[in-house]
Amino acid sequence: DIQMTQSPSSLSASVGDRVTITCRASQSSSSFINWYQQKPGKAPKLLIYTASSLQSGVPSRFSASGSGTDFTLTISSLQPEDFATYYCQQSYSIPDTFGQGTKLEIK
Amino acid sequence: QVQLVQSGPEVKKPGASVKVSCKASGYTFSSYGITWMRQAPGQGLEWMGWISTYNGNTNYAQKLQGRVTMTTDTSTSTAYMELRSLRSDDTAVYYCARDPIRNTNYFVSGSYFDYWGQGTLVTVSS
Numbered sequence: 001d002i003q004m005t006q007s008p009s010s011l012s013a014s015v016g017d018r019v020t021i022t023c024r025a026s027q028s029s030s031s032f033i034n035w036y037q038q039k040p041g042k043a044p045k046l047l048i049y050t051a052s053s054l055q056s057g058v059p060s061r062f063s064a065s066g067s068g069t070d071f072t073l074t075i076s077s078l079q080p081e082d083f084a085t086y087y088c089q090q091s092y093s094i095p096d097t098f099g100q101g102t103k104l105e106i107k
Numbered sequence: 108q109v110q111l112v113q114s115g116p117e118v119k120k121p122g123a124s125v126k127v128s129c130k131a132s133g134y135t136f137s138s139y140g141i142t143w144m145r146q147a148p149g150q151g152l153e154w155m156g157w158i159s160t161y162n163g164n165t166n167y168a169q170k171l172q173g174r175v176t177m178t179t180d181t182s183t184s185t186a187y188m189e190l191r192s193l194r195s196d197d198t199a200v201y202y203c204a205r206d207p208i209r210n211t212n213y214f215v216s217g218s219y220f221d222y223w224g225q226g227t228l229v230t231v232s233s
Contacts, residue, residue, distance in 0.1 A: 034219040043223035091218040
């Protein structure tokens with residue numbers, strides 16, 4: 001199975017900050033990486049699919065890039081509603097696997 | 108609008124079985140696959156398996172093989188996940204999610220999960 005490693009595991013930031021979360025795959029995942037946001041007690045929400053495509057309805061302050069083994073999710077200007085846990089997921093190789101999550105907290 | 112509505116919380120004893128339902132609405136059920144995932148308390152997401160709503164094909168996580176069965180009822184646009192021989196480490200929130208890429212064939216890269224159910228808490232305790 002492809003192992004997905006996110007960094008950092010947690011992050012403190014302020015409203016208005018630019019934040020980047022990294023996801024590294026144990027082997028190439030081509031561009032088949034997706035990003036999800038999860039708030040406490042809620043289901044994950046799709047933000048980005050296929051490495052850089054913004055899901056409909058997701059604010060443009062979210063962006064992502066990468067290919068192969070290294071991927072990033074960037075939030076250009078943090079808003080109060082962005083404080084949550086973020087997961088990357090690869091769907092290049094069976095079975096799909098997720099990163100362990102990055103918890104974004106208010107500083 | 109697209110919705111996936113799951114059945115309510117369950118409390119089961121070790122060794123028992125649980126069956127979670129996921130009722131879809133707002134789209135053509137048989138045009139999208141359904142993937143099931145779970146999340147143990149305070150942990151990350153674990154992929155459990157996938158079912159084609161078109162032809163019933165399934166693919167299960169190796170660690171759950173023999174204990175999990177996924178089915179669909181196209182007449183009611185409902186997907187089901189049954190887990191047997193429950194153990195304490197099966198305690199988790201179980202999610203269904205719509206898969207717009209994998210429907211007839213799991214062996215396709217590039218899938219993602221665009222709509223999710225609200226989750227069903229399954230607690231396994233003696």
